[in-house]
Amino acid sequence: MIRFRNSGSNPETQVGVLKLLYNDYQDNKAFNLRDMANTLAKGHLLSSNGYTGSQAVVAGYSDNSSKNSPLMASKLYAEIFRMMGWLVPSTADNSYPVVLSYLGAHIAKTQSDWAPLYEQCIMGIVTPTDLTANVIYTEKSRVLYAILLYAEALDSFITKQEICMGPMSHNDYEENCLENSCIKLRQDRWDKKRMNERFDSFAKKLGIQSNSVINCTRFPIAALKTLDLIKKATKKEGNSSHNCFRLTEKGKALLSEYKMMKDLRLDEYRTYQKDIQKALIRIGFYSMLDRAGYDISSVETVIAKDKKLCRDILMGKELLFSPYQMLQRREVDIALGVTKNVSETASANIKKFEKKEEIASTFVQVNCIFSSSPFLKREDALFIEAIRDRAKNTCALSLVHDLMHDIKLYDQANFYPYVSMLFRIIGFNCELSRAGDNGNRWDAMIIDSNRSIPIEIKSPRESEVLTLKAIRQALENKIILLSRKSFATSTETTSLAVCYNLPYETAEAQRLIEDIYETFGFRIGVIEVESLIKAALCTIIKGKSIAAEEIYNLKGFMYANI
16 A cells, blocks of 8 residues: 555645745755754744744654654655655655755745645656655555546545555556456445455555554545545435545546546656657656646747657657656756756746736735734734634644634624634724624725725635625725725725635636726735734734735735745
8 A cells, every 4th residue: 555654734734844944945955854843843833742943842852763753743744745746865875865856946936826736746646756766565556646536436435444445555557456446445335334344454464553544544635625626525325424535526627637648657757768758857847837827938949849759659648747756856957957056946947937827916024013003802812812822732834724624614793703803913903894784885994094994704604715706895895985985095005805715716816806906996905814814823923913014005815924
């Protein structure tokens, strides 16, 4: 069985950790697990024995590396990042120290919508590779791609046990492996007793406890769920209900797309001449960027020549091949012409490969001391006290994840006051509109002597993602406020829409915001509640908050980092 180390960290946390590593080691600097632990501690992403930050490194220290919790936490991230092609060994002979790859630099420097490139990376995970010579499993497979294949073959539903016995034990080189495996899985489907007995036997053959085998599914499930390729589901069969995962429409569409690609594996790659191999590296890497929404027009001429050279291999198909996830770094760097420090080359090329249709987005700057805010209410103070207590035992990003889960089912009565409170915590005098007051169309107002801001809010019960209607209502709020003059404001001041989540693709919303600005001269700003939570936690935990001007002048989407 292909095994993933027990890591429950969500993809956003992984990207956040990579950005911290990039900041510390971007100039092609090699680093080891102890270096990683120090970086994680600085970012408050380590906790040990009740301590966070640098104290966690001391509290978790042990001469026995397997009991050294900071080193083990770093190793979990390092192993995931190596599978994703973000970290690679600095030499061909040893696993450590590591450096950030050119692919990792792209992920780290993508400021907003990292999910499409993350998707390319998880579909690029494959065995075997030049980097996995010492692994104990023998399966040849694209394991996350295989999970989607099995879910489709099993009527769009799959359980954790089936993921372990099916796609994580799948071998592409066995004839009819998918069909034969699904036949066996169907024999005990929805019979809990028989399936548990079979799974216990499966784990015993691996020499692993059943719970430990199940824990190997945490990373792939978190990745596929975050990208909305699968969703939690409950399947009722007979008199029993079964917890499982359902293949989404997006997952089905992605699967259909990947089935049409040329899937290049290591053994086939090694049969080709060096010039063909270099061409395949370039086609594979730039195809990933292209599918992730980057503009690769600057290398179109090179890619056209490479595709012509490889036409008998590609047969007119897209190439599924992630070189940094399969080959030694030096081989890939040479083919791509990465001859300078990774950070310098990445900076130049990422500027060249801008995301298609991506507008200039506002990024929160945590540079203002907040302690003097006069707007807090009693309930705000209680929330702040509770957050400080919770922050003692968990890292900031995990706390963000927990808070998002806490409010996922909030309706208007709960969500609107929550949003208003977050604005007050980060330093704005925010008040809710009175229920039933038709004179105030907005849901809340940031009150200012000169630049008041109307806020349109959509709770997760109303809509889990931002809708175009919310942006149009934010425009209406601005027009009504300027007309009725209920609060002092200016034409240049933004009008906000706050949502639970941004849609996976923001291009349509982006265009509408630009059209409104071109036509009316009004700025519309969009903030997902996760960014508000991050800004509030930065205020509570670090005593810092955002620059107010970034909110007053917001046009487009605001993203906050912590």
